[in-house]
Amino acid sequence: SEFILEGCQLAQVVRYVVIEKARFTQVRFNRCFFLRPNMSDLRFDKCDMSNMEWKESKLFKIEIENSKLTGFKLIEADASNCKFDGCVGELTQFRGSKFDNSRFEKCQLRGADFRLADLRGASFSKCDLRDAEFYDAKLQGTDFRGSDLVGIKARPDDLKGAIIDSQQAFDLATHFATLLGLEVRD
Numbered sequence: 001s002e003f004i005l006e007g008c009q010l011a012q013v014v015r016y017v018v019i020e021k022a023r024f025t026q027v028r029f030n031r032c033f034f035l036r037p038n039m040s041d042l043r044f045d046k047c048d049m050s051n052m053e054w055k056e057s058k059l060f061k062i063e064i065e066n067s068k069l070t071g072f073k074l075i076e077a078d079a080s081n082c083k084f085d086g087c088v089g090e091l092t093q094f095r096g097s098k099f100d101n102s103r104f105e106k107c108q109l110r111g112a113d114f115r116l117a118d119l120r121g122a123s124f125s126k127c128d129l130r131d132a133e134f135y136d137a138k139l140q141g142t143d144f145r146g147s148d149l150v151g152i153k154a155r156p157d158d159l160k161g162a163i164i165d166s167q168q169a170f171d172l173a174t175h176f177a178t179l180l181g182l183e184v185r186d
Helices: 166-179
Strands: 003-006 013-015 018-025 033-035 038-045 053-055 058-065 073-075 078-080 083-085 098-100 103-105 123-125
Touching: none
Parallel strands: 003 018, 013 033, 018 038, 033 053, 038 058, 053 073, 058 078, 058 083, 078 098, 083 103, 103 123
Antiparallel strands: none
């Protein structure tokens, strides 16, 4: 509780840890695995969290900014009031996680896995979500406006209730028309 870690490297497996009111700056987490961590009021800035895994986490007021999240796994987590800003996170896995009142801003999440996630009320602003998977996710009230949804992997029913802008509506219509074998001509 109440500490700062800066410019170091961590590599370990941790079970049932509680971390509160801490800041991590330029920390490299070398394939760290946290099982059932309970974390609140944390900030990660310019960290390398590649291939790190947080399984069955309880997260409250976590900010991850300008960090590398490639291959990061946040599986079956309960995340509330969290913010991901300016992160590079291709092939991240958020499968089965719940994001209550959480924001993703200016993140590269190409190919991310949001299957079975509960994103009701979450927002994605200026994110690259190309080829991201949203099968069986709960997206009612999820705000995607301003993000790139080209090639998104979802069924039309999966997107029911999501908030999109007019360009995204066109992109999705073209995408689903192509999947149905329709030919779009002007």
